[in-house]
Amino acid sequence: MSIQDPARIEQPPKRRRRSPEELRREALVSARRLLIESGPNAITLKGVGDDIGVTHANLIHHFGSAAGLQSALMESMVRDLADALDAAVAQLRSDTGAPRALVDAVFDAFDQGGAGRLAAWIALSGDLQHLEPVRAAVHDLVDAIVEKFAAEGEQTHGRVTSAVLFIALCAFGDAVIGPPLRDMLDREPDSGRKIVARLLPSFLF
Template identity: 65%
Template sequence: MAGAGKAKDEQAVRRRRSPDEARAQALVSARKLLIAGGPNGLTLQAVAQDIGVTHGTLIHHFGSAAELQSALMGAMVRDLATALETAVAHVRSDARAPRTVVDIVFTAFDEGGAGHLAAWIALSNRYEHLEPVREAVVDLVAALSEKVLTSGDDPPRHIPSALLLITLCAFGDAVIGGPLRGMLGRDRDAVRRLAANLLPALIE
């Protein structure tokens, strides 16, 4: 009886996932594998093993490894766009907007995996996946311009260049910052602090 009860409990835990749940769980796993091991670590077999399903099940949900990769790129790009939209909201309501923007962008590229994503897109020459980010970037430039206008000054024309610099700093720090910081004896937040100190001077 006890054995039967245990089997029922295990069956309940292993309840059949809906297709949407299965895809979402696979994408969470794929993101984790990409951040931990780069594109080479992102295989259907690795994802299947991580979430406890068969290779065939993933094929059923995604069709192929390439389609899983495209779905992951799409999900991560949407997350990056959402992070930038959050930055826009902070710019319009937060007196510490420049530092907030830097924190949001650096966190998106580091913990959020956007740095690995951008490197992957660049190396695979699949830049069309970045298109959803375009509108969020334009909105962020506009919000920073509005922030400067409220101070009575004309918005500097180099706000887009300032954001380009911050984004490149965040990207580089996420992809290769760890080893470089180690060589130079810098702590984990060194580049983030540098960007946070530079941005106000660049947009004011």
């Protein structure tokens, strides 16, 4: 196949012109992958640009600055975490939500979407204001658990916030250092979830 193959009528355009929304979406997907696979330091303009096939200057054009890209990534991932928590709330309110299902929903939110690593990055870098959208989702989760599970009593709200704090701490910890820790203790991959699911009823009933 020669370089100037006459069969190739239409050359692909040298440049691909994306809509601003599409480029932002592609860049954030790439940046999230880099964060999860290679850590926060891998999120650079050149790294993301090479990954999606644009120059670093173009990323600055769309995000304003490198910090703008990082902020957009934090916002995007935090929104996904909040959505995942909201989905857990919806599931809890609709059908037969067992404690283990709730635990799985929260653990998945921190683990699969990379929210655990994101939260660790935010905490280490000190940009705590980016966690703010999670607050409403957490409150919704508290309310949903109160409706669904909690026994009546004076301490109900306190017990449920304890339960949410407990689940969130464990889900976050499990997402970030669960694998090496389970390896040290020779435990199976879902042992964290099992433990939390087993302890949860002591808060709720």
